[in-house]
Amino acid sequence: MADSRLLFLNENSRTFAGFNRPASPFVIVGLPMDTTSSFRPGSRFAPSVIRDTAQYIEFYSIRSGVDMGEIGFNDVGDVVLHPSNNEENVRRISEVVSYFAEKGKVVVGIGGEHTVTIGTTRGIRPDCLVSVDAHLDLRDDYMGYKYDHACVMRRISEYGVKIIEIGTRAVSREEIEYANEKGISYFTPKQVRLLGVREVAQKIITALKECNKVYITYDMDGIDPSYAPGVATPEPEGLDPTTVLDIMSLIIDKRVIGFDVVEVSPPFDPSGVTSVLAAKIILETASMVWKARQQS
């Protein structure tokens, strides 16, 4: 891999569930950055812990009928990050990811804080993004800083990506106003409960109609803390994993060109179930993407 963009790729890490299949369409990239986590740091450890945890999960998905053990993953390692320059880190992530995107791979990012998604989307260049998140992440800046986990969707929105958010429940008035103004749609857990999985999925499918390349980002705090306690900013009254995955199984099609799982904080996950769930979400989402590609 002589491309200069790979200079910041440290291949020397344990691989996701022990997989090492260069031919797999799924490229795993670790993004161990947690500089701006104001409350509970530690998401830098998540890529390593989620990779280990994944090896104890069954690879066969009942939901999609796909055995990911047959397809496997190509885990290319972690992006080497600067200790405190986030703008530089976003750039590095973007560079590394663009290399694999250009090769036609489905990039699977494992964060790290949500800020990494500014980098992955800049590298992959989707035109639409579906975000599972308790927060809108639409602040213009956070304490004067623009590359913060609270500003992720604002930054991505600014370079023209259409955004749809699910699980929204911890917001400021300013974010709601910005979302309304820019046509960013969001679904609170209450709305998801009232509408049901099918109707929510239908609304998202409609919103994605015009899109050519779709990216999915799972901020694990979108899930309820009972299922995902080990996140940087747990927020009560969230979604359950089955609802999230059932919605995804209805909206994922061959246009999905990448996804990530972010904000898991292993030091606050002493029972380990948040990492297990993150690994499961990666396996299930990959199996859906695979199935969608086979069917098309």
Next chain:
Amino acid sequence: MADSRLLFLNENSRTFAGFNRPASPFVIVGLPMDTTSSFRPGSRFAPSVIRDTAQYIEFYSIRSGVDMGEIGFNDVGDVVLHPSNNEENVRRISEVVSYFAEKGKVVVGIGGEHTVTIGTTRGIRPDCLVSVDAHLDLRDDYMGYKYDHACVMRRISEYGVKIIEIGTRAVSREEIEYANEKGISYFTPKQVRLLGVREVAQKIITALKECNKVYITYDMDGIDPSYAPGVATPEPEGLDPTTVLDIMSLIIDKRVIGFDVVEVSPPFDPSGVTSVLAAKIILETASMVWKARQQS
């Protein structure tokens, strides 16, 4: 604050979410007492931990449309407690709380074990009380002792307060008989599921019709342990937080003159989600009370 009742108020503590607004209608009082916790002590640490945790939660409530960040709280500190004389402690709590109640403030107690509610209600003098709790707390005494967390509702009932309990599921036969005899109504989680939020709320509204001053107490073990693992006596098959808060949003009106959140035990909450939920319940309940007062 020269009133002699404030002698036992230690103002030297961190404030709830960093708020320090003397003019706020909401007065936060820490009640760090856990003397009688027979199983898992540590609720003495809850006032401090919940105050810290609260600063990472959004202050805007989607449920009530109120931004508590604009209203704020007046955190007056902790009641200084005797190391082992609970009757004395109940007296101290009662004294401190009565001072703020007389000033027309909505008192928000952060326990500590449930026994503190004997003190807050004695200081505030509500005529009705709604309790979220896995237990009835209607024992006459516990191992010969009358000021125990298992006897709280019995003591409060004895000085004429009407009691309604939600989330009941761990009871003795004697407590059920006492409840029936005294007309104390309770709703098991099973009943809540069968009746639904609206019908439960309607029944409580009817029961509260005659009341002039209503107090709400959240024993966090009323919530299911999946959402609130860090409590002194976790009890399976409980309520989920959304159900509890949705019921409250229907029953809260301007008669609510105080509430508390008790029984969080931080040493048994390694992921911190129980404290996050406790902080959230305080914010949501305060926003409902505020909204109710504005509308009247």
Next chain:
Amino acid sequence: MADSRLLFLNENSRTFAGFNRPASPFVIVGLPMDTTSSFRPGSRFAPSVIRDTAQYIEFYSIRSGVDMGEIGFNDVGDVVLHPSNNEENVRRISEVVSYFAEKGKVVVGIGGEHTVTIGTTRGIRPDCLVSVDAHLDLRDDYMGYKYDHACVMRRISEYGVKIIEIGTRAVSREEIEYANEKGISYFTPKQVRLLGVREVAQKIITALKECNKVYITYDMDGIDPSYAPGVATPEPEGLDPTTVLDIMSLIIDKRVIGFDVVEVSPPFDPSGVTSVLAAKIILETASMVWKARQQS
């Protein structure tokens, strides 16, 4: 107790909830074996922790109206296990358990890994078994080894016991094929949600029609990790405890001659709620068995 089968019974352990009633129909046996736990060992500590935890739970069951405090348990201690010979351990468990089964006792096993159930069923000789489990445990061998927790139901199936599984969601294709071939029925959480408690119970009752002796095994990973984080192999998207117990309350009758609770791993249960739930499941199940026996 001079029977030679009791040579491997170490009576020197704390008793379940402090009970010590030789006359009780319920015999508690600790099975502290966790040799084959590939992911998260520690279930060897579960018998001790669950026994302690049980003393803080109310003994009265609202579900069945039975007060287990009046009936009690006869906790006979732990089976002394060989440090690494699992086949020998299965034999020891079988011996000890057969002694009490012959005396007409309802044996209540507290694991330990699921492999102990090969021993308890060999000792008790049921003709039918209901298993709550995320996994089918139908592998022929695991890394060449036949007495592994991943092979439990395969071994039991091989000596002619009819098996019904609930909560199934982490499976391999081979296990599904084996289940179909041998007529082993299983219910995924999705199916349980779609059919509802009553219809699932009805299907199981039909399947059990021909049975004379029924054994129930609760692999705690059948329950969702939000309720039972502290298990050896947590698997997302599981059942909630109320659903499991409600199904059990419909299918349990006087033919139930034993049950066990396995796979709790206290080192991965820092909030302790998994042990609380295990103790609760034992109390509720025993109360249902008692009620069924009274009614017949």
Next chain:
Amino acid sequence: MADSRLLFLNENSRTFAGFNRPASPFVIVGLPMDTTSSFRPGSRFAPSVIRDTAQYIEFYSIRSGVDMGEIGFNDVGDVVLHPSNNEENVRRISEVVSYFAEKGKVVVGIGGEHTVTIGTTRGIRPDCLVSVDAHLDLRDDYMGYKYDHACVMRRISEYGVKIIEIGTRAVSREEIEYANEKGISYFTPKQVRLLGVREVAQKIITALKECNKVYITYDMDGIDPSYAPGVATPEPEGLDPTTVLDIMSLIIDKRVIGFDVVEVSPPFDPSGVTSVLAAKIILETASMVWKARQQS
């Protein structure tokens, strides 16, 4: 055991290292009281944890050449304590302990907070006491309360017991003045280092010359926190265990009629080494007492 003093003895606990030898001269009594622990509660769990831990330690003492496995212990259970009345608890402990003292047994108390030693000494009635402790525990009262862990030696001193303290380093001026006034000698870790084991022992032997019955109390915070992190009030710059035990091996003779180990707080001992050390100190001290009795 029909003596009315044993009413408050709960025999239903796990035994120390699994020992159950009624004929042993050593009687283990659990004293799970931690009501007044102002900083880090949890010593109530210590009797149970130390008993379990003890079974993994070799019973043979290289120091004294005695195999405690041959002598064993008679673990009679825990004293049942009132949830918040410490004066009553001190009375109960005193009653239970006096029963065994009268039978000529060497009482080995496992605390619990240091306050339990007021009870054990009241029951055993030594005329001299050697205390290993970071603190002097000579306060007259603590926040108005006289039965507090900070007042233990003051109370014991008041009914005429001669007191010698080792490990002293966290003191108030008032305590030093009281000690000087009453002739209570103490050795700081610095003095122990300067004098050496032999000279310290010699000074204590001289001080004990007039004594008929000697009691030893190990407040585990006397040991340095590097060896004993899991205590209620860790205090840097303490003694190492070998120094403490070497001093004891020189001063223990047949006049020792009881000893205790207190202030271990298992929730703050996640690595478990404090409980291991407490168990070791019990075994070593018992072996020294046994040896002294054999030699006399």
Next chain:
Amino acid sequence: MADSRLLFLNENSRTFAGFNRPASPFVIVGLPMDTTSSFRPGSRFAPSVIRDTAQYIEFYSIRSGVDMGEIGFNDVGDVVLHPSNNEENVRRISEVVSYFAEKGKVVVGIGGEHTVTIGTTRGIRPDCLVSVDAHLDLRDDYMGYKYDHACVMRRISEYGVKIIEIGTRAVSREEIEYANEKGISYFTPKQVRLLGVREVAQKIITALKECNKVYITYDMDGIDPSYAPGVATPEPEGLDPTTVLDIMSLIIDKRVIGFDVVEVSPPFDPSGVTSVLAAKIILETASMVWKARQQS
């Protein structure tokens, strides 16, 4: 406090041991920055945890005979830090600290990572610095970054401060060469053991002869991990606390105008003893400085 330099001072934090004495010569400043901690983040929580812990320690110092309870501290709060711009943070710390230094106060910084010392020294402007540290911190840059905890002493050295290091044992060849070249003297734990406390102190006193203003920095990893496990980068074979404090008691005189304690990481200090030791070091050092000022 209208000085513009105090804009970044957040006064809303709990105070050190509950002290609030504006007149005290000792000003406590919290510096919760841990951006560059490559291994084990979490020192951002240390100011808060150490402040709380301090209230359970005796204020009387046997070593210096001073009762810090009579002198007290003026805890002015935390410096508000930028989430990821370290150079800006160093500037903010420098500004805040310079305000109090100009008022003649002894500044006591509680870190945070060691990088904060670049800021405190820039604000206080000592001409000499004594550092307790396992590392030399003399790297020119770390991964291209100059404001890293591995470069602290290099930066401070660059603006002309004379540096003496104690506890050195984890070094690179380049750092040793730089130290030799620049005349930065250091003492390994082995050298300290060989020379003894007095001789080491004498050498430092000689080296400090020419100094007018002396600053002391305690990187807690200078202490052995047995005493201070909860640090960002534990390094075996360190100094014990008594040796460090005994050296300090010999070298501290009235020229000491500030000191700090850094690199405590509470998430890796589950037993809490590292925070206890940090609080103790602050109390002991302050008592020595006080005594030195009284004597002069």
Next chain:
Amino acid sequence: MADSRLLFLNENSRTFAGFNRPASPFVIVGLPMDTTSSFRPGSRFAPSVIRDTAQYIEFYSIRSGVDMGEIGFNDVGDVVLHPSNNEENVRRISEVVSYFAEKGKVVVGIGGEHTVTIGTTRGIRPDCLVSVDAHLDLRDDYMGYKYDHACVMRRISEYGVKIIEIGTRAVSREEIEYANEKGISYFTPKQVRLLGVREVAQKIITALKECNKVYITYDMDGIDPSYAPGVATPEPEGLDPTTVLDIMSLIIDKRVIGFDVVEVSPPFDPSGVTSVLAAKIILETASMVWKARQQS
């Protein structure tokens, strides 16, 4: 690597401190076996945790003046172990290790329980062995089982290896008698303190005079629990790491052909310092062996 002995080598693991230098004379092999750990299992996780931890330690050794960063390690992965057949596991370890020993490599084993040393020594065939251990491990069998961590030295002694033990303090009388009978010398911590590092080293050098191939095994419980709390069976009154390494630096010469570090149990090492120390011991020992080889 086509040799059939490598069939059981799983190369897919993270490497020690990130090193991957096939040409290095040091071959790291992970031995994640903890089947017979009776007290505190979890050493199976140690190879992985120690490898990760090692990357945060300086590679330059002040003690030997060697920079291991220049020499590096060849981490070949973990031996794949049978879940419960220890005899088979000992065979597998022996096979894998013999391959590298024959190639002239210095084998560095990372356990796992001490039983792995039966395998490594069988593969490497030293004629002498130096063991740091709290225990003699000279039992003939443990509960009828011969391949247990309590029998390691007995097994190795049986095939003619000369054994010297350091740190001995938890023994049975039978083991002492066996040691005396077979001429196995051992040094208790007390003896090490009395004799001093030099004299102990001299005695060992004399004992090793006749040896051609020397193996060193560090059972981490040989070190005092204050330095190494996270071990399977912590035993008070142990050696400090500097004493152990200073002795080793005197006795290591070019005859050392392998060493291992065993019995670290990460689940009982919440502060991580035991893993840090294990990594340090590997680095220091390797640097001594390297230096010895250079000098010869």
